[in-house]
Amino acid sequence: MIRTVADLLSGILRDELPKLDSASVKHAPTIGDMYEGLSSALLSRALPDGLGLRVVSGFARDGRGRLSGQLDCMVVRGEGEKLPYTNSYVWHVKDIIAVVEVKKNLHSAELRDAFAHLNTVGEIEHAYYQSEDEEPDDPDRDVSPSVRTFAEMTGRIAWNADDGIAALPYEEESVFHVLLLEQVSAIRVILGMHGFKSERAFRASMVEYLERNIGNIGFGPTSFPQLIISGGYSLVKTNGRPFMVPLVDGWWRLYFSTPENPLRLLLEFIWTRLDEMYGLGHSFWGEDLETEVGRALLSFRATRVDGRAGWEVQAHEADDEALNGVPVAEQWSPEFVGEEEFVLLTRLCQGKSVRCDDPKMLSWLESRGVEIDDVRNRLLETRLVASSGQELRLITRKCQLAILPTGEYIAAENSTGRLDRWISRRIESLREGASDGGSE
Incomplete structure (x- = not known):
């Protein structure tokens, strides 16, 4: 409008x-x-x-x-x-x-x-x-x-x-x-x-x-x-x-x-x-x-x-x-994130706490060969999350996540429905690409 x-x-x-x-x-x-x-x-x-x-x-x-x-x-x-x-x-x-x-x-x-x-x-x-x-x-x-x-x-x-x-x-x-x-x-x-x-x-x-x-x-x-x-x-x-x-x-x-x-x-x-x-x-x-x-x-x-x-x-x-x-x-595009970031963002969207000094989380990340500082920095770069001491907090009005048909993880502020519209376009584009490929 x-x-x-x-x-x-x-x-x-x-x-x-x-x-x-x-x-x-x-x-x-x-x-x-x-x-x-x-x-x-x-x-x-x-x-x-x-x-x-x-x-x-x-x-x-x-x-x-x-x-x-x-x-x-x-x-x-x-x-x-x-x-x-x-x-x-x-x-x-x-x-x-x-x-x-x-x-x-x-x-x-x-x-x-x-x-x-x-x-x-x-x-x-x-x-x-x-x-x-x-x-x-x-x-x-x-x-x-x-x-x-x-x-x-x-x-x-x-x-x-x-x-x-x-x-x-x-x-x-x-x-x-x-x-x-x-x-x-x-x-x-x-x-x-x-x-x-x-x-x-x-x-x-x-x-x-x-x-x-x-x-x-x-x-x-x-x-x-x-x-x-x-x-x-x-x-x-x-x-x-x-x-x-x-x-x-x-x-x-x-x-x-x-x-x-x-x-x-x-x-x-x-x-x-x-x-x-x-x-x-x-x-x-x-x-x-x-x-x-x-x-x-x-x-x-x-x-x-x-x-x-x-x-x-x-x-x-x-x-x-x-x-x-x-x-x-x-x-415009949502944030494409890794699996670890997606899991932590999901916890935040569910109202759960995410702390960078949480022993269970550190152990889980270590088992995946991932450093907490790397995950923290990638989350901060999304501008969806900010830090308060050791705690990470959502700063959006309505953060939403999705997994695309391609297997990619995405996250974005969706208070205006922008992410929904982007996903609709993306899926339509993927369908058109699949249709074009099938006709050859």
Whole structure:
């Protein structure tokens, strides 16, 4: 369904955008209103019915009178305050799901302006969520999505109800705190209807902007918008909602670029948040058998230098040939595991304990000529399991296993029915192959 809706919105944009581009009006505020109006219409069509969500313009506020700059589009829930004799609203940050800053053209100057403008929302959010004003019993503030994302990125369980927050290395602790803030903060999007003529130029502009501000406050991982769109190219944040990458030596590949349909990316971010809050159901995700392939742009690593905490940054350079050599998407596949991993995953799915210091398990593995460290590492590489001391735990919402007709063992997260659909296709493909072979 997500592809269908994205294609529908793309068709509307393709039909309506030329009308705005050719409008004879030269009054800048009116031109801005037209593009903001089109963006609001697209966002409104993208929201599921029955959730009481709206798209408005106006200002974000906290409980102490602090206001953001004026915002073009906000996806909101609950109630806000309408400003007299205007169509603008003031909305509390806790009830803002997404904020979109709209630009007719997004080049370097507009990128800098929009980035700074959206940070006024982040400043209010950070102050609110780190203050005593936050509502501690808000049901939408369940930290389990952040715990799961962190476990997928690192192979570690950071927190659970029994043990509280685990002792983590500084680099990983910093990442976990970022993930928690990303979960509760509004999705921030810069939407440029037109923009850079090449993906490489777009990437270079972001790197140049960052280089000019190295060491300045407001350029850590939480300051970056989740999505920046410039015409047909996008810069995308890997905060686990929905895009995730594992940490490598403490480095977090936080930003990637892609020529993927930008409206599909926008839907991915918003629907993932709504799914966490309300539960959208399987049908919203469609077949879901393709995954985006990002072209790495910026990597961050938490560090301490002379007692000061901060983030190291690496920019990943790529010319046009290198960028074009990376596919936009690839076919999704479950994890193919060995028999030992399959047995241990089965125990976990049955609710049984798996500990790496269990004498019976160690004896069984030894009888098969397998080292526990090898099995443990292979299980962690599946991103279905993470460790808490000597214990291995499932980190999925619905892990399921299967044995294919070929005798291969597979495992995957199946909360959206993705594994079921993959197996159906695989069996159909095997049958077609057998049929073709029998006719020769």
